[in-house]
Amino acid sequence: MCADTPEKTAPDYRDTVFLPETDFPMRAGLPQREPDWLARWERIGVYDRLREKEGRAPFTLHDGPPYANGHLHIGHALNKVLKDMVVRSQQMMGKDARYVPGWDCHGLPIEWKIEEQYRAKGLNKDEVETVAFRQECRKFAEGWIDIQREEFKRLGVTGNWADPYLTMAYHAEAVIAEEFMKFVMNGSLYQGSKPVMWSPVEKTALAEAEVEYHDHTSHTIWVRFPVVAPENLAPEGEDVMARMGDPNVLSVLIWTTTPWTIPQNRAVAFNPEIAYGLYEVGAVAENASAKTGEKLIVADKLAESIFTAAKVESHTRLRDVSAEELRALTLSHPFRGVDGANGEWDYDVPMLPGDHVTDDAGTGFVHTAPSHGDDDYQLFLRFQGPNYPDLQMTYNVEPDGTYRISLPLFGGQAIIQPDGKEGPANVSVIKQLAYAGALFAKGKVKHSYPHSWRSKAPLIYRNTPQWFVAIDKSLDDGMGTYGDTIRKRALNSINQLVEWTPATGRNRLHSMIEARPDWVLSRQRAWGVPLTCFVKKGAQPTDADFLLRNPEVNARIKAAFEAEGADVWYVQGFKEKALSGIVDPSEYEQVFDILDVWFDSGSTHAFVLRDRPDGTEDGLADLYLEGTDQHRGWFHSSMLQSCGTKGRAPYRGVLTHGFTLDEKGMKMSKSLGNTVAPQEVIGEYGADILRLWVAQSDYTVDLRIGKEILKGTADSYRRLRNTMRFLLGNLAGFAEEERVAPADMPELERWVLHRLAELDHVVRKGYAKYDFQGVFQTLFTFCTVDLSAVYFDIRKDALYCDAPTALRRRAARTVLDILFHRLTTWLAPILVFTMEEVWLCRFPGEASSVHLIDMPETPADWLDEPLARKWDALRRVRRVVTAALEIQRTAKVIGASLEAAPVVHVEDAEVLAALKSVDFADICITSDIQLTADPAPEESFRLPEVPGVGVVFEKADGEKCQRCWKILPDVGSHAHAGTCHRCNDVLG
Incomplete structure (x- = not known):
């Protein structure tokens, strides 16, 4: 292996070796540099440019809307990073992977915040005009949407951030009302008086998903x-x-x-x-x-x-x-x-x-x-x-x-x-x-008791008139492929139509749907989409004409919402405007309850997947991805809502992740002081470290995070960064005319190609199954073991000291180029910033981005199982040699492995023949090596896990080459002083 500096008394050949050259720094500086890449992606329009690629099969991950209320916590970061890894990996495997972020804007948490502001000022919410109150809620949500959008983008999440979906957008409110009116028309909506979970503090019924137990x-x-x-x-x-x-x-x-x-x-x-x-x-x-x-x-x-x-x-x-x-x-x-x-x-x-x-x-x-x-x-x-x-x-x-x-x-x-x-x-x-x-x-x-997830106050069961959807009512709506009731359709969808990751998610939602009562839709609040229906005065809920079912009225309501939003429902005279000329408005009462906010989010498939240009042809999503709590939340409500209006589940796949815990496995709590804010992690380490923590974790269970865990993550990152730096440094000036065809490469290079062919299959399969931990661990092991500890270590000598025209050096640089294109694209869905930095170091330019590139196809004929078996045997023997030399290095008998020329005794004739077919001294990074079938002497070094191999240490004979540092007998006998034959020829 060549030296960075020659001996003081020897000729200085430093300028003649090809040491790595790169501007890629060892220290990442991610917190400071990541915002520049974000601005660059926005400037060159990466997401929009990807949509311009034609002929690609669509893949749509439908975003479960976070609530527009407060800064992001670590659970938000986990969720959005997982979604981003899905979208980016699907895109780079050849799909048109669309991601429209969205926000849940209606409901109790925002209304509660505005009420708190009122109470602080000594005001009474009930004395404020409804539309004015709703507009304050809307303004509050808008402010947090802007804040959260920037926080999500800072995580490196790609998507249509310029045009997200909002449940409070006029079209969304119109569609939510329209979806509700489908239940009015199909007869599944009814008013009943029964006990529901009730919050006396918030004065409203609560959905099961809004209840927590303490x-x-x-x-x-x-x-x-x-x-x-x-x-x-x-x-x-x-x-x-x-x-x-x-x-x-x-x-x-x-x-x-x-x-x-x-x-x-x-x-x-x-x-x-x-x-x-x-x-x-x-x-x-x-x-x-x-x-x-x-x-x-x-x-x-x-x-x-x-x-x-x-x-x-x-x-x-x-x-x-x-x-x-x-x-x-x-x-x-x-x-x-x-x-x-x-x-x-x-x-x-x-x-x-x-x-x-x-x-x-x-x-x-x-x-x-x-x-x-x-x-x-x-x-x-x-x-x-x-x-x-x-x-x-x-x-x-x-x-x-x-x-x-x-x-x-x-x-x-x-x-x-x-x-x-x-x-x-x-x-x-x-x-x-x-x-x-x-x-x-x-x-x-002392026992576990239901509390409101918002006010944290205890709840009671209270009998009150509410509006319900009957999930066991037979529906004659022409959508009975999967059953004639909402419950049957949901259970059949769960069993027949949806792929569950992990598989246990299926059983969880199935048991919930199987046992659940009718869906309580009504809430006695002000901020949300109203139950757009009218009831006949004097009629009983059991009367056939109790609910007004009229398509023309429904169309008027939807048109009004499209034009003015749901606030119009609360404007004086709306009932007359909606009913006049169709029925006598004086005979009907307008319902002013609002819809359960889970109906809002459960309807998003209609106004996002069905209605948007970047939606889907069939109005279905390829994937819904949220935490395990959404089995009783968004997965659940979306299933019920869609089974009532589409006849089936709105998704083909569901992925669930666990919750975030501290390093001791305890639930995070501000009172315990054990929370980890994503903003703090990004400020100290950068978003890529946070993303890497997600990739290294098993998201199917609860995930732990804390200072020590993040330090370990940062260490893994540094090791991977060094791998990419080695590639960049040794690819400086690489030109196409250097490229060597695989058939002409040395065995070591063809073995690396074989490993890449294996990895290509593993990476694609892993990304397809959303196994980010498996993908990353496979690639990390490859980089640190196969590359850094073996291939790079062996080939440093050829890369630094061989002639530029030498086949071995050209083949190695060709393989490094192949490695570069695969590792950058394989890792780009995880380390979005770092792989962009790596890419731009080789391919600068305003329009350049690794995120515009697909994972390159890997030729199947790179697979070479016989060669892989041979090199597996060579690496086992090499492990015995390097362990034997490490003992001598520790004892200070030698300073470097190039000072050795060990004798290797090998019992297996086939293995011995394989060793003799290659330059095994190069592979072991020694100046010379002797291979023999003679029985190993008693004093030879052995490893129990590699039987039949013994190593006897011997020092290399000759002088040290002042250019490559190999100790060889011919050093000093060439035109260039202090060089070996190879180095003398390179110097010319």
Whole structure:
């Protein structure tokens, strides 16, 4: 290998060797330099120029819209970088890969921010004119869109940033309304009164995707429901009571963690499969609410825990209680006959069988308030009717989470206060139960409880009129290929039409769709697309003419939205404008609820994929890509919406990624101080390091990030950068006339071509499957092991010291050129800035960019399996030689491997022949080498993993060539002083 500087007393041949020449710096300086490349791409219009390439199959990744509210966090960066890697890799593999970024602009988070601003100024939102309030929300969203757009672009994300889609754009609002009206027309939309997840703080229903669960400490109570007097029971009930004993001391015991729901109780549920018993209370502790001699029916499995909680010191099990006996009993509401109740709770409480009742906790009986729980509501639907006249829905809780003013004893009291804290309702109910003699025991329990993802306040189930889409209603809409209901279409789409990455995503969405109830579309807010429908005055929701279904009215609404946006719905006189000349406006009421924001984003396929010039012919996306939480969010709502309006899923593929955690695997939290802001990473390392972190991670699970991880990522980057610098330095001045055909190359070069042919298959397959970690690890290993540690190491001598016309040097430079074109394009989807820098070092020019280039096709005939097997054997033997020399170098016997001329003993005749067929001394970077089949002496160096090979160290004979540093016998015998034969010939 040549020297950078000759010995002081020797001739100076430094200017005669071909050392690397490049302007590509070792230090990247990415934070400072990346913005210049971004500006350059925008200036030369890279994204638009790619769209001009004709004859390419389209590939469309449809962007799940981030919310236009706040700076980007590390999860945003992960998501957008993954999307960018997909788009860029598909483009460079020959597709027309389109990416239209978008934003979710409507909904509660923005409205909440504006309300916070109002409260800070002492203003009341309800006193502001609706259109004016909506315009403030629009302005707020616009401001954040501009900020987020620049933050996304700084990550190196390509796309149509000049023309993104916005759910608040007029056309988008018109299409969202149009998509909603398709549900009006197909009969799947209905108004129902049922319990939904409700935020008293925000005064609106919430979608499942807007709910998060946190630990919460709740009151827990055990309550007596007295059995009614025998004379008020049916005959079978009288018989049961006769067997039970004194009816005045007999109760069914329930347990609940929501005392505030007791005033809404209408039934008690039991499970016929559970074993129940009649128990009599014996001795009780001081201050216990339990009473000696009282009789209770509870589940046998839970009896001990119940009596312990109630401070009952002794009790007796009297007998079994059968399901038939329970069904025959009738109970009284605990507040029946209470002073001041004005007869509010003077009704019978039936005992009803229900599969949802368990004996895992509680008492084995479930207090049933149909207006405040889904299981309770489903039981209500099964049994409501003349047989149970008192089984009614209640309307005791107002939108702000307070009891209606007219409710006796508790009117006006809050369950949840405006600040999200617990109101007095729970404690008031508990006190009243104690006063009424119904409280058996009380306590507190810490459990997982639903909270609003925006206000972080606890939620309640609340019965309220809402608008629903029936997902099991048979639709006669001519789109029944995959089923006649939305649920069937969704499940069939999941199973038949969509490719899932990772595959587990299929099961997750399938189970959610399979079990979900009807879709609640309405929200009681102001900022969003309204439910563009009219209802007939005086009609009931069950009446056929309750909803106005008129195509001409729908067309007027859409046209108005296209021209003026959804705000026009709230302008005085719009109802008359929409209905006049078609129906009598005075006969209809306008609905002012807004659509669930998930319906907005679920409809994006219609106004982006279907309607835009850069959309798709069939209105379908090749890929939706979001975090795993979107199985219950965007993937879910898009599926339901599209199955109702297109008859199938709007996507062919779905990719999901995990969440970002800190280095210890903990969830990131500002309070813990363990967040990693993408802006900070970019400021310290550059966006390419952040992108490389994404590529090195397994995105199918949760990803960890932190200072130490980023340091490791930066180290990987530096090693890869050095590989590219070596290529550039040794390609300086490379011209086409130097190029050598593969058939004429030495074996080492043909082995590299073989590896490239293998890699081409791996890289393309990996990118096609979105396996960025696999692609990068494969290429990184190739660069650091096959290239830097083997090929570059071996060929430095030829590149630096061979004559420019020498076949070996020309072949090596040809291979470096081939490597350059493949590595830059293979890595460009990941390291967008660095590969651009590498490319421009060789191909400068205003219009030049690696991102305008496809991955070059790799000839299949470069594959040479016999050659690969041979070189695998050569590399194994080389590993023994280099390990043997490293021992001598460590012992300072030699300073460099060129001082050695080892003897290599090889038992395998075929391997020995292979070694002799090449210049093995060059491959081992020694000045000479001896190959022999003689048995290896005892003192020879061996590696256990390479049997049959022994190396005996010997020093090289001769003098050191002052140009290439090889120690050879002929040095000093040529015209040029201190040179070997090869170097003398090069010098001429």
